[in-house]
Amino acid sequence: MTVAQPDVSVIIGAYEAMPYLIECLASVEAQTLDPERIEVIAVDDGSTDGTGEYLEEFAERAPMHVLVIRQENSGGPSGPRNVGLGKATGRYVFFLDADDRLGPEALERMVDMADRAGTDVVLGKVEGVNRSAPKSMWGKTVERADVYSSNIKFTLSAQKLFRRALLERHGMRFDESLFTGEDALFTMEAYLRADGVSVVADHTCYYLVGRDDGKHVTKSGSYTLRFDSARALMNLIAELVPAGGRRDQLMVRPFLVTLLPQFGPKYLTDSEEIRRHKFELAKPLMDAYWTEGVAQRLKVHERLRLHLVAEQRPDLLLDVVKFVKAKKQAAALLERKGRRVYLAYPHFRDRAAGIPDSVYLAEPREARVFPGYREGGVDTFVRRAVRKARRVLTSREVRPAA
Template identity: 65%
Template sequence: MADMPRKNHEPDVSVIIGAYDAMPYLVRCLESVEAQTIGAGRLEIVAVDDGSTDGTGEYLEEFAARTPVPMRVVRQANSGGPSGPRNVGLGLARGRYVFFLDADDYFGDEALERMVAMGDRAGTDVVLGKIVGVNRGAAKSMWKETVERADLYSSNIKFTLSAQKLFRRDLLVRLGMSFDETLKTGEDALFTMEAYLRGNGVSVVADYTCYYLVGREDRNQMTKKGNYRRRFDSARALMGLIADQVPPGPRRDALMVRPFVITLLPQFGPGLLKQSDAVREKKMALAAPLMAAYWTPEMGRRLKVHERLRLTCVAEGRLDLLLDIVRFLRDKEEPATVRRGDRLHLAYPHFGEGSSVLPERAYEVTVTEWIGGRRIEAPAAGTRASFPRRVIRKARRTLLSALRAPRAHRV
């Protein structure tokens, strides 16, 4: 698709910045917008100070007074989360696209020029630009190649659901999309997944670092705050959205991996061992309806063995078995590999006990695993891993010799 003309002097991109006590990170954040090679005339900044007390609001107003980029500043009482400021900014945006830039982070100089060009060329409604972490980790698996149209179900874009993406504003307006202000974590995942599912495609710009995700030294980041109940709220909302938009089957299972593994499963990791019996029981109770509604054995085969085993224990309400597996993981023990015919298993706790909750098939390797630095691949369908080739060749030679022998000498 060719570059789309702007109407009524609308900017190409509205950069929406929700800021709360963001100094001194805000300085570099704003400078990175001003430095965009797309040019100040094709941008606007909509900044919302969410009740800051460290001079963030004053700095936003000072910057707005001197930057060549058209900029509007809104100052409001603290809303308690990132959704409110983003929604306010979205309501004021005029651009063909919007980008939600966190006040702690910053752009690569060519980020918006490259992403807008990609969105216009491909006609897609969401554009992902490569993200790298600064003093923190960042997901990497989705940045292997630049693609005009990524497949949501087979690619790893479903594992990057943060709001730091380029969204076509027409899509958001047409669908009446906004961030769910009742969620205190995972609101960006819900928003982004809806845009993925209901929009006209997703592009990936992987050959240039578009976004720098900054780890604050004071660790004062909303994504790191909140108790376990908020995580279950987030998982419930995302699973519900996926179920509403995608009928049961392999495509739904492919998407459900994300909330199960990224949002729900960490609640049943080694940290569970430090928690009280009451908290453990409450977590199991919160997970039970989600497992009953959305967990399927077919989805379990898309997971690593220890992930599948833990979620199976949760689905069956077996906290006792779950704790045994979690202790094994906490102690960094390595499961033995066991072959049964053409199947390969990892012998985590309770393997081979004939359990109806954790049968041998629950221990089967179905995706690539890393154990003790060793890469373990799932055997290809139909292979007979328990019979070395030399044994098969010897058996074949013996059989052929017997067939060629005179009938009287055959046994």
């Protein structure tokens, strides 16, 4: 008898996951999608806390097909996910962390969305439990979006529905050499290669659970691993997207989320040796990918810090980081009759520092909060002059001959 292909393969990589695994598996069992349309592939990555045994017990009683693989510890989440992906037979795959849990109806809603819209990736709304979760991309349900027209670049975790044919066509797997940010690399590649991405924003599909023991993988890892992650993501974006506005738009994500925190409050407690090393690690990335297009998309304090990193000015950076950590509001200087707002962070118009005024210039979205700001600037006057000239020319063209 021919066994029907499952709709979705739920891949669970599990390491020392008890007792969180109990609720995780219960959330899979409670899904409204027909159990015959689901397969679970659970990879126990060398646990010693009963995780493997509990997975085997679940496999015996679960209504859907469950494959349990037990292996020696691989040292990270990529290995188990890749093993599971190699065994998957579903039309779609969903990566579920053993600490987390699915929302009710999650798989049914995401599979229905992918089938209806014909998209290759589906994001289901995520909520945090004892931890924060991304928020900016859940404004509304969208059947067909992409990485440029939405905020999905700010959720690059692997907990999404992927069309397996897309992954197989491009030989996509998680990079096992990375110990943080491996899911960002995988998900960004999927976004860029996908024939459309859908967003299910009107129903919570995933609960991101913060562990009481603090052992969640994203909390571990040294600063050098963060630079490895930023480098890999920047290189991927550069490989798949030509230089220009679209690339700059995507580069905001690794600069803002991965690189900038290395020059945040933690920098103040770093030793001189680590500070020097961070600048050394950042230099090739700044040289290759820091552009005016990226800079213009950031807030002033973000742009200023990264500018100083790009210019290799650790002496000036320290004052800026202290100012930012103190949560002080930089004084606003309005010029050009309110059409320009400069934020006077440390070293503003300091001749010795030599930082261009443009670094301190607030973009409209940041400038709007300051009383007296008049949006538009020079470009508005140019556009008005052009419109006036066109009206004059038009009136001359239609004026009847004497």
